[in-house]
Amino acid sequence: MMMPLSRTLETLLTLQDALEIAQNTDFFDNATTSRGVYPPVNIFEKNRDLVFVVELPGVKKEDLNIEVKGNTLRLSGERSIAYGKKTSYHRIERNAFKFDRTIRLPNKVESDRVKAEYKEGLLVIMLPCAESEKPKKIAIQ
Amino acid sequence: MGNETKEVVKTEKQKPEKTEYAGERTVQGKYYIPATDIVETEKSLIVAMDVPGVKKENVSIMLENNVLEVDAKIDFSPYDNLNPVYTEYNVGHYTRKFTVSNIVDTEKIDAILSDGVLTLTLPKVPEAQPRKIQIG
Numbered sequence: 001m002m003m004p005l006s007r008t009l010e011t012l013l014t015l016q017d018a019l020e021i022a023q024n025t026d027f028f029d030n031a032t033t034s035r036g037v038y039p040p041v042n043i044f045e046k047n048r049d050l051v052f053v054v055e056l057p058g059v060k061k062e063d064l065n066i067e068v069k070g071n072t073l074r075l076s077g078e079r080s081i082a083y084g085k086k087t088s089y090h091r092i093e094r095n096a097f098k099f100d101r102t103i104r105l106p107n108k109v110e111s112d113r114v115k116a117e118y119k120e121g122l123l124v125i126m127l128p129c130a131e132s133e134k135p136k137k138i139a140i141q
Numbered sequence: 142m143g144n145e146t147k148e149v150v151k152t153e154k155q156k157p158e159k160t161e162y163a164g165e166r167t168v169q170g171k172y173y174i175p176a177t178d179i180v181e182t183e184k185s186l187i188v189a190m191d192v193p194g195v196k197k198e199n200v201s202i203m204l205e206n207n208v209l210e211v212d213a214k215i216d217f218s219p220y221d222n223l224n225p226v227y228t229e230y231n232v233g234h235y236t237r238k239f240t241v242s243n244i245v246d247t248e249k250i251d252a253i254l255s256d257g258v259l260t261l262t263l264p265k266v267p268e269a270q271p272r273k274i275q276i277g
Binding site for chain 2: 040041042043044045046050051055056057058059060061081083084086087088089090091092093094118120121122
């Protein structure tokens with residue numbers, strides 16, 4: 001299959017960006033996964049619990065897979081775009097895609113209590129911090 | 142990393158996922174241009190745009206002098222108690238304008254918001270729809 005020139009350049013630039021990002025962050029320390037991969041995530045913290053927010057417009061709930069194992073979170077799924085037959089295109093900016101991203105978490109999570117909700121094209125995953133990871137207060141005798 | 146102290150909050154230098162709207166707005170906050178598909182079928186034009194995180198009640202669609210303006214606002218209140226630790230994309234409102242030609246029946250424009258995708262259906266006036274011409 002022929003690739004248009006602009007697409008090739010785009011691929012190279014994306015790769016370069018991913019490499020640059022890999023050098024400029026220390027959030028994931030020396031993990032080999034996680035950076036600069038689709039979909040982009042925003043990670044928030046609230047009382048030591050992690051909240052992941054991912055923008056996935058047009059992805060159907062049933063096409064989304066979320067797995068938590070140890071201290072990794074895996075997001076996978078796909079978005080398909082179909083306008084039916086007998087259509088002509090004026091402008092195409094939205095892409096159909098498949099994604100599979102594994103993110104290493106900075107701490108262990110309570111995997112039974114992980115909650116995820118998908119609303120208005122926004123996936124929100126709440127990962128409660130494992131009790132074993134929480135700091136313990138030590139009383140002075 | 143040579144730095145002795147680690148910064149907790151990191152904002153990634155990354156190719157922007159979204160295109161920022163260049164014009165000046167009266168509302169505070171960033172504005173982005175949503176990725177949009179425009180597709181023509183026999184009976185109508187379909188405009189689909191990605192507006193993740195926008196609630197139905199915060200979308201305004203205005204048609205004035207053949208210009209269709211879509212303005213979709215984000216509700217930032219769920220982010221209030223959250224402390225960002227790692228970010229890869231920015232969040233903002235969405236806006237985009239389209240000039241609609243007179244083949245569109247402006248009275249019958251229909252809009253649906255589902256899973257963060259706003260789909261507008263602009264039906265064509267009957268005169269603009271394709272017709273098969275029979276040989277008499």
